Structure formats: structure tokens, C-alpha cells
Amino acid sequence: MQRIGVFVCHCGTNIAGTVDVKAVAEALKNEPGVVFSTDYQYMCSQSGQNMIKEAVAEHRLTGIVVCSCSPRMHEATFRKTAQAAGLNPYMVEIANIREQCSWVHKDMPIGTEKAVILAKAAVAKVNLNAPLTPGESPVTKRALVIGGGIAGIQTALDIADAGFPVDIVETKPTIGGKMAQLDKTFPTLDCAACILTPKMVDVAQNEKIRIFSYSEVTDVKGFVGNFDVTIKRKARYVKEDVCTGCGLCTEKCPQKNVPNEFNLGMDNRRAIYIPFAQAVPKVATIDPNYCTMLKTGKCGVCSKVCTAGAIDYSAKDEYIEERYGAIVAATGFNPISMEKFDEFAYSQSKDVITSLELERLMNAAGPTGGTLLRPSDGEHPHTIVFVQCVGSRCAACEQKGKEYCSKICCMYTAKHAMLIRDKYPDTDVYVFYIDVRTPGKNFDEFYRRAVEEYGVHYIKGMVGKVSPEGGKLKVQASDLIYGKQLHIDADLVVLAAAIEPDKSARGLATMLTASMDTNDFFTEAHPKLRPVESPTAGVFLSGTCQGPKDIPETVAQAGAAASKVIGLLAKDKLLGNPCVAHSDEMMCNGCSTCEKVCPYGAITYQDKEFRMPDRTTKVRRIAVVNEAVCQGCGACTVACMSGAMDLRGFSSKQIMAEVDAICK
Amino acid sequence: MQEIKREVLVNKAKELLSDGTVDRVLGWKRGEFDYDVTPGVFRSAEELDSGFVWGDFCGANFSKYLVKETAKGEGRVLVFLKPCDTYSFNQLLTEHRFDREKVYALGVPCNGMLDISRIKESAEGIVSVCEEDGKVTADTLYDGKKTFDRDALLPDRCSNCKSKKHVAYDELLGSDGEVLDSGRFDEVEKLEKMTADERFAFWQGELSRCIRCNACRDVCPACTCEKCVFDNPDSGVENKAAADSFEEKMFHIIRAFHVAGRCTDCGECSRVCPQHIPLHLLNRKFIKDIDEFYGEYQAGAEVGSRAPVVNYTTDDIEPSQAVERGEQNA
Numbered sequence A: 001m002q003r004i005g006v007f008v009c010h011c012g013t014n015i016a017g018t019v020d021v022k023a024v025a026e027a028l029k030n031e032p033g034v035v036f037s038t039d040y041q042y043m044c045s046q047s048g049q050n051m052i053k054e055a056v057a058e059h060r061l062t063g064i065v066v067c068s069c070s071p072r073m074h075e076a077t078f079r080k081t082a083q084a085a086g087l088n089p090y091m092v093e094i095a096n097i098r099e100q101c102s103w104v105h106k107d108m109p110i111g112t113e114k115a116v117i118l119a120k121a122a123v124a125k126v127n128l129n130a131p132l133t134p135g136e137s138p139v140t141k142r143a144l145v146i147g148g149g150i151a152g153i154q155t156a157l158d159i160a161d162a163g164f165p166v167d168i169v170e171t172k173p174t175i176g177g178k179m180a181q182l183d184k185t186f187p188t189l190d191c192a193a194c195i196l197t198p199k200m201v202d203v204a205q206n207e208k209i210r211i212f213s214y215s216e217v218t219d220v221k222g223f224v225g226n227f228d229v230t231i232k233r234k235a236r237y238v239k240e241d242v243c244t245g246c247g248l249c250t251e252k253c254p255q256k257n258v259p260n261e262f263n264l265g266m267d268n269r270r271a272i273y274i275p276f277a278q279a280v281p282k283v284a285t286i287d288p289n290y291c292t293m294l295k296t297g298k299c300g301v302c303s304k305v306c307t308a309g310a311i312d313y314s315a316k317d318e319y320i321e322e323r324y325g326a327i328v329a330a331t332g333f334n335p336i337s338m339e340k341f342d343e344f345a346y347s348q349s350k351d352v353i354t355s356l357e358l359e360r361l362m363n364a365a366g367p368t369g370g371t372l373l374r375p376s377d378g379e380h381p382h383t384i385v386f387v388q389c390v391g392s393r394c395a396a397c398e399q400k401g402k403e404y405c406s407k408i409c410c411m412y413t414a415k416h417a418m419l420i421r422d423k424y425p426d427t428d429v430y431v432f433y434i435d436v437r438t439p440g441k442n443f444d445e446f447y448r449r450a451v452e453e454y455g456v457h458y459i460k461g462m463v464g465k466v467s468p469e470g471g472k473l474k475v476q477a478s479d480l481i482y483g484k485q486l487h488i489d490a491d492l493v494v495l496a497a498a499i500e501p502d503k504s505a506r507g508l509a510t511m512l513t514a515s516m517d518t519n520d521f522f523t524e525a526h527p528k529l530r531p532v533e534s535p536t537a538g539v540f541l542s543g544t545c546q547g548p549k550d551i552p553e554t555v556a557q558a559g560a561a562a563s564k565v566i567g568l569l570a571k572d573k574l575l576g577n578p579c580v581a582h583s584d585e586m587m588c589n590g591c592s593t594c595e596k597v598c599p600y601g602a603i604t605y606q607d608k609e610f611r612m613p614d615r616t617t618k619v620r621r622i623a624v625v626n627e628a629v630c631q632g633c634g635a636c637t638v639a640c641m642s643g644a645m646d647l648r649g650f651s652s653k654q655i656m657a658e659v660d661a662i663c664k
Numbered sequence B: 001m002q003e004i005k006r007e008v009l010v011n012k013a014k015e016l017l018s019d020g021t022v023d024r025v026l027g028w029k030r031g032e033f034d035y036d037v038t039p040g041v042f043r044s045a046e047e048l049d050s051g052f053v054w055g056d057f058c059g060a061n062f063s064k065y066l067v068k069e070t071a072k073g074e075g076r077v078l079v080f081l082k083p084c085d086t087y088s089f090n091q092l093l094t095e096h097r098f099d100r101e102k103v104y105a106l107g108v109p110c111n112g113m114l115d116i117s118r119i120k121e122s123a124e125g126i127v128s129v130c131e132e133d134g135k136v137t138a139d140t141l142y143d144g145k146k147t148f149d150r151d152a153l154l155p156d157r158c159s160n161c162k163s164k165k166h167v168a169y170d171e172l173l174g175s176d177g178e179v180l181d182s183g184r185f186d187e188v189e190k191l192e193k194m195t196a197d198e199r200f201a202f203w204q205g206e207l208s209r210c211i212r213c214n215a216c217r218d219v220c221p222a223c224t225c226e227k228c229v230f231d232n233p234d235s236g237v238e239n240k241a242a243a244d245s246f247e248e249k250m251f252h253i254i255r256a257f258h259v260a261g262r263c264t265d266c267g268e269c270s271r272v273c274p275q276h277i278p279l280h281l282l283n284r285k286f287i288k289d290i291d292e293f294y295g296e297y298q299a300g301a302e303v304g305s306r307a308p309v310v311n312y313t314t315d316d317i318e319p320s321q322a323v324e325r326g327e328q329n330a
Helices: A020-027 A046-059 A071-084 A098-102 A109-124 A150-161 A177-181 A191-203 A248-252 A292-296 A301-305 A357-362 A409-423 A443-452 A504-511 A551-569 A592-598 A633-639 A652-663 B006-018 B044-049 B065-070 B083-094 B115-118 B186-193 B198-207 B214-219 B237-242 B250-258 B268-272 B280-294 B321-330
Strands: A004-009 A033-041 A063-068 A093-094 A136-138 A144-146 A166-169 A207-211 A217-222 A227-233 A318-324 A325-327 A333-335 A352-354 A385-392 A428-434 A456-460 A461-468 A471-481 A484-490 A490-499 A497-503 A538-540 A571-576 A582-583 A603-611 A618-623 A646-648 B024-031 B036-042 B079-081 B103-107 B126-132 B134-141 B143-150
Touching: A004 A020, A004 A046, A020 A033, A020 A063, A020 A109, A033 A046, A046 A063, A046 A071, A063 A071, A093 A098, A093 A109, A093 A166, A098 A109, A109 A207, A109 A652, A144 A150, A144 A318, A144 B280, A150 A166, A150 A177, A150 A191, A150 A207, A177 A191, A177 A357, A191 A207, A191 B268, A217 A504, A227 A325, A248 A301, A248 B036, A292 A301, A318 A618, A325 A504, A325 A551, A352 A357, A357 A490, A385 A409, A385 A461, A385 A471, A409 A428, A409 A443, A409 B036, A409 B134, A456 A471, A471 A490, A490 A618, A497 A618, A538 A551, A551 B065, A592 A633, A633 A646, B006 B024, B006 B044, B006 B079, B006 B103, B024 B044, B024 B065, B036 B044, B065 B083, B065 B268, B079 B083, B083 B103, B115 B126, B115 B143, B186 B280, B198 B214, B214 B268, B250 B280, B268 B280
Parallel strands: A004 A033, A004 A063, A063 A093, A144 A166, A144 A325, A166 A207, A325 A538, A352 A490, A385 A428, A385 A490, A428 A456, B024 B079, B079 B103
Antiparallel strands: A136 A571, A217 A227, A227 A318, A333 A497, A461 A471, A471 A484, A582 A646, A603 A618, B024 B036, B126 B134, B134 B143
16 A cells, blocks of 8 residues: 655645635645645645655655646656655645646636546546666767758758758758849848748858758657668759759750749749759759650750759659757648639739739849749739738638648748839838737838838728739728728739648658647747747757748757757657566457558557466467557557556556546 | 359358368357357268358358367368458458468358347247348247248348448358448437437446357457456456446457457447447447548558557648547537
């Protein structure tokens, strides 16, 4: 029988304000196994911890229940306290009477009743707890960064700077991401390429960094310190180590009508292409969907003009496997599809464009060479309407857009408006907005400048309809401040499309067993205190895959993620989690169900000889758990029909005892 | 009437015994009555001649018997498999429950097996049953000769046969059939259309007759645990099931969950139930849901397939969708 001590924390008034902590301590005194029960203002304080240590000595406690905040906050604290008092740290259970009681209830009797029930469940569990000892596992001193945008680039550079090797996996033929497509950056208006390309070059030149461009992660196994990752290197039909990036093939290729994704389809490229001049790696790629040679076997022009002999039409997708200690997700974002926003006539008129398309139209390397021209007729637009929040903050139309604020649109629209007014002062620029949100260093000043110095017409109100008529775009909108309808004949309409996480993130989250929110942004381990860590150990988050953010924020977060990775890779060994699965070989029938559900590949089978009661022997197939690989997720324990598989520290019996205590 | 004659089966078995391919035969043998056929092991031509039975009451699925029989010795076992039995056979192989090398499987075609309880409903003291031209005649002690349409005597699993195709065998006797487009989910649909209260009343009416004889579990080819949770006092399941005034439901619901994704719908549970509880409907509900949620999946159609319930693909439905559908059916 255990000798359990119960310690009920007030957490100031956080708990004591809604839960009668003295009543909880009193009610627990009579639970089986409890020999001591008390309450204290701050259990996590030094004196609170000392109280636990003294009670362990005085009452010869074998188990401890702390009724306090979420175990995510202080479970580690109280485990260390128990250890210092001479107990096994896994003899501590937390009853979360703050997040699950006081913070969600207003009524003291109800909050108190629930707190008592949760505490009783924890006591029931401790009665069945057994001491556990964690094992150790080595750390592979190499990091993987998934995504080669500014987030991935910065993270990789910072990790490499600390001396650890890093691999970047990027699905596109070049790193650079969205920032490479931008023209200028707010609030300083420096050219995006001018500040990004030096970093891209740094990556290319860094001996610690390998770039796997035109590649994707197809499988992740293992756990923190030891992730086994399979990377698919898509066939680019050009030998990366031979191609000099001279670009002759991209000029000679006869297939000229391939929509150029780098310019968002606003001009064409060849079937063999280098996305842009500063691409890293500067290597050509053949697009198999358009290459005549690959499709019909007749052509071969690029092969003939290539003096380096880099073209290889017989190339196949290759798979490489590598082990990493840490993985950083930096999968980035995309503007949402404008398909469902037909009121803005995006699909009807070429002159209705998204802001990212405008970036390309204003960029010197874009389809118009940097002169702002209407996509339909190549004329200068004289009246331009910007529509803010297209698909952002769209609570009512969940099917169409996103509930959240995309955060960057207010600032880039101010930038666009300002640049256009600066370069083409004869242009009228209207911006329709719900609110203008400009928190950030020098951000509001920037917006004020657009309004006050550059004469951009900011109108609070939304555009209801855009209809193409006689070469113009008839914009119907409301001005909420003057309370009137506006009709504007615009030459160009620019939609600030909401941003969403890249589609690849969901599949990746599954492979990484990292969690996502309802919008498919990666969830951080703690929204305030662990913003760059995923709840999955060894997986870190960088950039917009975690939530909308601008470049300065992305770079800051990328650096933070890198520092977390460095902290992990600097360790030689990691203490494992002793709460791992194990199989009762007398009950296991070797059916392989557990192996199928194990996300970590921790289960294997062996044929084992058993002595039967009649002195014969029988060979049976049984499951064996590799405890170093098992992460204790418990999937196998619920898949096992006979209950042969169980989890240490969370056994079916312990959980059943908790449920019984709650339902009593 | 079965398409293939008893002699063909017996002769084949004798041949395989005599040439040493197998050293024992898993087959059907006569029980107390004609219609009371039970599984048996035959080791010689003489035993086959005197005891082997093949006919309209050979419903027993031998796949599960292979788990214990193959573990008994080194020699190979000859087993007769009807089309639906071959699915269980494959499923057991998927779960590594017996050594395929120790089995010689003979596929036999099946025209559906009769359900004696349908005759018993109107005829007491059955002495013998014979069949001619689709008519089945029972000679009885108390009701004289009674004649029935053969089709009317088929159990649900045969009248809604899912497949006449053998998905596993070493050798096939007679002809092979096709996977059929059966109406096996019609009854489930009727249950789904009921209100929650009606459905509860239906199942309470059925399951309350359960006497916990465990016949369904013992015959089920998916129930091959070394130790069933219901036989394991340490699992705590037994206590929970008993703590309810309608405790029988817990046994059957837990069992249905344990075989979900693994049940091939062979229908043995309903065949052996002495209380005639339509247990297969519970399993079919799971199969139907799995088909609808994850795309059609037939357990045992091939060896090594992954049941959707122990698999993950990005096309899987979101939990919220399942909850939503559940609410619609409530």
C-alpha cells in the first residue's frame, strides 16, 4: 500500500478564488492510501517544495499528488522535488485543478467538487504507480530544415554558424521562397532580392549546409535525437554537379509556352528553366509535364546545346536516407485561391490581380520589366483599387476564406500604394479596408506616410462587386464613414488575398506527428513560452508555417528555432521517457496490429519458445518493444485486442482506476 | 444440394494422405443427427470413408481450427475451404496465426448451407433431411414429412452471400465463382433508419437473450487471442460488463470493436448462437461504416492488407465528420 501525500495549491487566487482548497485537502484525507493532506499558497515556490520534502520525511510518503496547474507547467518541478526528497520522480501525479477547474468554472461549489474528483483520480493512479527509470539515447548532430524560404535559410545559417551540419530540403528547384518573388520590403523599402540573395549565397557557400532542392521529405521515423528521414530527390533531368547554370538551354528550348510559376503564370518560360537569375543552386531543371523529349522522345535540343553534358533524360527520382537529431519545419505559406471570390471578378478579368502578382508586375525581373502595366492590354493603369482582407477575418464565410487576420496585408498594401504614387504620380490609388492594423516598429509611421505624404485614398468600407465593363473595372463599394455608396471606374484591382499554410504542411505534420490547428498552422508547444517548439520533441517551427508573420518576425523566429536546435544538438545524450510500452509475452499472440499502428517503428517480432504446462515447448511469435525508440504515445495499447500491450506509467489499470475514481 | 459430390472430396483427401502431402485432414463429420455436422480430424482412408460428411449442413469454417491444429505437429494439414472460409484463412495469415507451409488448402464451391433452425420452426423431431430439385424435405417424428423451398432455408450469410470466389487455396475442386454484389447491408440500413430508442430496444431485445455461452467468440476466426480479455480477471473488463443491468451488450459491443476491421463477415457467430441472436449485424455495421468512411475494404481479401482502422492515410475522414454523421444517426 502506498503512503500518499496530497498537496493542494492556491496559486494565489488563481485556484483559491474558485476552488475551496481547504475543503479539497480535507476531502482527500480519507481516500485510500492518503496519509497526509494539506494546502499551501504557492506549491511551486521554494517553501512549497520544502513542505513536500519535509512531509516525505515525516510521513514516510511513497507517493505524491499535487493539485495545481497543468502538468505542462510544473510536473517537472515536482518530480525534481520528489527526487530530492528521495522518491522516484514518477511517483508524482498532478491533478490539474487550475486549467481544468478554477479557470473554467465560475461557481465555487462546482469548481470544488470537480477539484476533489480530479484529485481522487490522481490518488487512485498513484496507488498503482511504480518507480520508473528513464533510459538514455544518443543525439545525431545534424539538423534538417524543411523549406528553403527566408525562414529555412536563416535557421540553417544560424545552426551552421554554431558548427552543426544542416540539410535544407526545398520542393522548388531553388531556395528563396516567397521573399524571392517580392519587389520591395516594408517599412524600409529596400529591395527584397538585395537583402535575400546574399543570404542565399551564404547558404550555397557554407560547407556545413547541404541543399536538397527539387526534393521532398517522404518519410520520417524515429524520435528526438534520432530521426530517420527519407528524402525524395525528384528527377530534374539535369546533373546538378555538372550544370554550370549558363542558361543556354533555357534560351534554346523550343517549348516556349510553359506558364512561369515564378511570375505567377503572367508570362511564359521554357520547358527547361532556371526560376530566376540568382537561383541557388543555379542549375537548370526540366519540367517533365512540358518537355517534348520526355513526352514523345523527339527533341533533345537542350542536350545538344549543353557544352557541359549535364542533361540526362533517363534520370529517375532518387531516395536518400539520412539521420537527424532535430527537424525544423519551415514550410511557409501561399495566398489562398481566389476562385471562391467571384464578386471581385478575379477569374473574369486579367486586370484583377492579387498582391503577390502585383509584386511581380512591379519587379524589374518580372514579366513587365518593372513597369506597372495592365495585364490585359499593357497600358498604364490610372486608377487602382486595393481591396483589403480578401478572405482574411472572414468569420461568416468559413467556406470561402479564413477566420484569422493574415497580418502582412495592411503593410504591403501601404507599400504598394506608396510605391505606385511615387513612381506614377498621375495614378489615383484607393485602398478599401475594414481596419488598418500597423503595430510594429516604424509601421504606423509608414502607413501615415502613405496617407499624408503620398495622398493614397484610404476608405473604410468594403468592395461589394467588381464588374468588367468596356475595358474598365466597375467597382461598387461602400464608404462607411460618409455612409454612401461609391462607384469607381478602375483600371486595375488588387486583392490582398489571405495567406494560408502551404499544402505540404499537413502531410508533413502527420509524418512528424506534430500537431496543427484547425487552419493547418503548426501548433507550438506553448503559445507564449515555447513558441518555436512543436509539442513533438525534436521538431521545431520557423516562419509562417506556425502563423502569419512578416519578414522581420520570421527571421527572428528562425533564429530562435535555430538556437533551440543548437541547444539540443549540443547535448551528447538525451534522457528518454520511461513511460514506454511493453508487451506481456504470455498474452501476446503476435498478430502485428501494434506494429501497424506504431508511428515510430518501435515494435518488432520474435519467435520465442514457451514451456507449456504439460512439459512440451511451443514456439510463438511475440511483439518486442524497442524502448529507446518508443515514445509512449499508447497507440499500440489501444490497438491490442487482448491487452497484452501496456504503457508504463499509464497502464490500462491505472487509467481504469482514474476513470473509476471519477465515476464513483 | 452442393455442386460437388462427397466422393470427390473423399477421394482427393485419400490421395493426398496416401502420397504423403498431408498427414491429417480437417473435415466435417456427422454429429448426433444428420443436420448436426461438426468439425473432425481424419487420419486414414478408413476414417474418411466412415465419418467424412459433405452436404448442406457443412457450414463450419475451419480456418480458425488451423491455429491449434498446425501447432500440434510438423506434418501438413489438409483443410477444406468454402469461398467465405478463404477470407478468414487469409485474415489469419495476415495476423500470423498459423504457418501457411503446414497447410494444404482445398477450395470447394458452395451453394449455400442450410439453417436447420428454419426447419425446426415448423417441424419437430427431425429424423432426416433430403433435397430434390430445389425442394428440401424433412422427415419428422411428430409432423410427418415437411417440404420447404431450399432458398427459404438459407441463413442470412448465404442468402446474402458476399462471394463465391476463393481468395486462397492450393488446389480448387470444381469451379470458382465471383465476388457478388449482395444485399448484406440491407438489414443494417434498416437498423440505421431507426431512432436511437428503437435501435436500443431492438438490440436489448436481441442481446438480452444472450446466455454468455461464448460460442460466438469461440467459433469466431477473428477471436484467436492467447487470452481473451473476458477470460482475464486482470483486464478489469469482466467486472465492468457485469456492473450493468443490461450487461450482455457490453460483451458483444466490446467483441465487435475487437474484431472491427478484421471480421470477414463469415457469419459463424450467428450460425452457432443457440439463442439465434443476429450477431453478424453488429459486425456488418462496422464493416459498412469502415467502407463508407475509408473506402471499401474487405478483410481477408488478400494476405497482408492493412485494415483502415489500423492505418492512416491523408484521405481519412476527419474525426469531426464522423462525429457529425454519428449525430445525424442518433
